[in-house]
Amino acid sequence: MLSLRSIRRATVAAVGLLAGFSALAQEQVLNLYSARHYQTDEALYADFTKATGIRINRVDADDAGILARLRSEGASSPADVILLVDAARLWRAEAEGLFQPLKSATLEARIPAKLRGKDSGSGSQWFGYSTRARVVVYNKMSVKREDVDTYEELADPKNKGKVCTRSGSHPYNLSLFGAMYEHLGAAGAETWLKGVVANMAREPKGGDTDQIKAVASGECGIGLTNTYYLARMLRSDKPEDRAVVEKVAVVFPNQNSWGTHVNIAGGAIARNAKNRDAAVKFLEYLASDPAQAYFANGNNEYPAVPSVKLANPALDAMGPFKAELIPISVVGANSVAVQQILDRVGYK
Ligand code: FE
Secondary structure (H helix, E strand, O other): OOOHHHHHHHHHHHHHHHHHHHHHHHOOEEEEEEOOOOHHHHHHHHHHHHHHOOEEEEEEOOHHHHHHHHHHHHHHOOOOEEEEEOHHHHHHHHHOOOEEOEOOHHHHHHOOHHHEOOOOOOOEOOEEEEEEEEEEEEEOOOOOHHHOOOOHHHHOHHHOOOEEOOOOOOHHHHHHHHHHHHHHHHHHHHHHHHHHHHOEOOOOOOOHHHHHHHHHHOOOOEEEEEHHHHHHHHHOOOHHHHHHHHHEEEEOOOOOOOOEOEEEEEEEEEOOOOOHHHHHHHHHHOOOHHHHHHHHHOOOOEEOOOOOOOOOHHHHHHOOOOEOOOOHHHHHHOHHHHHHHHHHHOOO
């Protein structure tokens, strides 16, 4: 039998439930799919929530995992903002229609045009928030700096048997080669990549850090790496990392010509974002001074916003450098042609 007390209890519970629902309805959320997972990113997200009241739900996966998830979720995807690393991947996601354009005066003022997706009238589909350079590391005992201070020399017969890289098809290399394709033309890029393959000390394998270690051990004379992998090792106090960095030197290639290849980590609004306003706020927040500092420092990268200056001892030690001026969007768009060349020249 229903007692008065149990009715009262049920009423209190129902009212509580309703209050809960309306709080839920009012609470703004942002669903973030991120390929970046760094300690300082926690502070980045917490500050955004503090400033806007928008709660961030995060899905962490690697870039390939995020793209696969977006494809399979389709129109029902809860994703609002996507963070990816590398121009080739951002370009691919845009080409597959996984993003939507954004016209933002804030972002146009803060992020240089060459670090944004191409604006075909309705805005850019993605925005770069940090940059990393793709540099040459060489063994100080066996290689002379003047023999490796351009990307072109990686293909020079004088460097036969010395070059080590990760897979040619890895997005970091696809982007560098996409830039070389722009500088050298299709035929020039093919000749160059053929020369690089002919100079290899071993089949491409491992990640960038593995190339640095192989250069230190002497298995390779010359390697390619993103700056942050080297910076991470330079800042490490592990004896084994100290031993590695003592044996290698870094060179920012092509300082006397077009400059060193630079890539980005970037963000975009998902095609089917349900919380678009929150997504816009978040992308604009990422270009603010404090967010830029968190974003870049978290992975030893350079801020995309030119006026933001960071004190990062490892990057400072590597020194300032001249970056190439090719728009990142062009580099990404060349990745399809580059992959075909890689298949022809046998660059695994
Ligand atoms: Fe990486």
